[in-house]
Amino acid sequence: MANSLTLDIHYSEGMYFSIFEMEAGDIEEILDIETQSFSSPWTKAMFRQELDLEWSKVFLVKKSVGRLKEIVGYICFWLIIDEVHILNLATHPDCRRNGIATSLINSCLKSSILAGAKDITLEVRKSNLPAISLYRQFGFEVKGIRARYYSDNREDAIIMWLDLNRYRKRLFP
Numbered sequence: 736m737a738n739s740l741t742l743d744i745h746y747s748e749g750m751y752f753s754i755f756e757m758e759a760g761d762i763e764e765i766l767d768i769e770t771q772s773f774s775s776p777w778t779k780a781m782f783r784q785e786l787d788l789e790w791s792k793v794f795l796v797k798k799s800v801g802r803l804k805e806i807v808g809y810i811c812f813w814l815i816i817d818e819v820h821i822l823n824l825a826t827h828p829d830c831r832r833n834g835i836a837t838s839l840i841n842s843c844l845k846s847s848i849l850a851g852a853k854d855i856t857l858e859v860r861k862s863n864l865p866a867i868s869l870y871r872q873f874g875f876e877v878k879g880i881r882a883r884y885y886s887d888n889r890e891d892a893i894i895m896w897l898d899l900n901r902y903r904k905r906l907f908p
């Protein structure tokens with residue numbers, strides 16, 4: 736997979752949103768979003784471990800206002816052979832509904848296509864309607880249920896799946 740990737744989006748208020756790969760120094764800031772976003776958040780050690788896994792990628796969005804830079808979202812995914820699995824995705828609560836997760840998924844999908852992936856899958860809590868709606872916008876479909884998958888409340892996971900060829904055709908009709 737590509738080592739560095741930037742995708743700049745300009746917002747009218749003069750803010751820039753750029754996508755980078757996570758480095759060790761980013762983890763503290765990411766943890767702040769993680770703990771505000773999940774009932775069972777990943778730990779520092781879990782994010783640190785992703786840096787050592789050859790098949791793992793963590794992309795993050797940095798918001799720049801003048802010289803001030805702040806991480807406002809991230810996605811973690813694994814590419815194993817030709818299948819991608821999204822493991823984590825979150826946007827800072829103060830920055831939601833600004834297209835940040837959409838940009839992260841687009842970057843993940845494009846990077847996965849370049850790396851030769853064919854399919855992409857993920858699990859999402861049955862009650863997480865915002866995330867399900869987000870994934871549906873990309874053409875993800877429900878493929879099954881993992882009963883009582885989440886240990887904190889025994890909630891079911893919905894398995895969603897996307898044929899990357901379908902996404903590629905949307906990009907290059």
Ligand SMILES: CC(C)(COP(=O)(O)OP(=O)(O)OC[C@H]1O[C@@H](n2cnc3c(N)ncnc32)[C@H](O)[C@@H]1OP(=O)(O)O)[C@@H](O)C(=O)NCCC(=O)NCCS
Pocket residue numbers: 772773808823824825826827830831832833834835836837838858859860863864865866868869870872
């Ligand atoms: C789900 C999440 C990542 C979305 O991030 P975001 O940056 O706000 O998403 P976007 O702005 O790119 O939204 C894109 C689309 O997702 C859907 N969506 C996002 N938030 C939504 C909400 N609160 N209610 C309904 N739909 C929502 C909409 O279809 C939206 O498109 P629209 O704004 O044109 O209507 C964010 O709410 C979050 O971090 N949640 C907590 C962590 C989490 O649940 N992660 C996913 C785990 S599987």
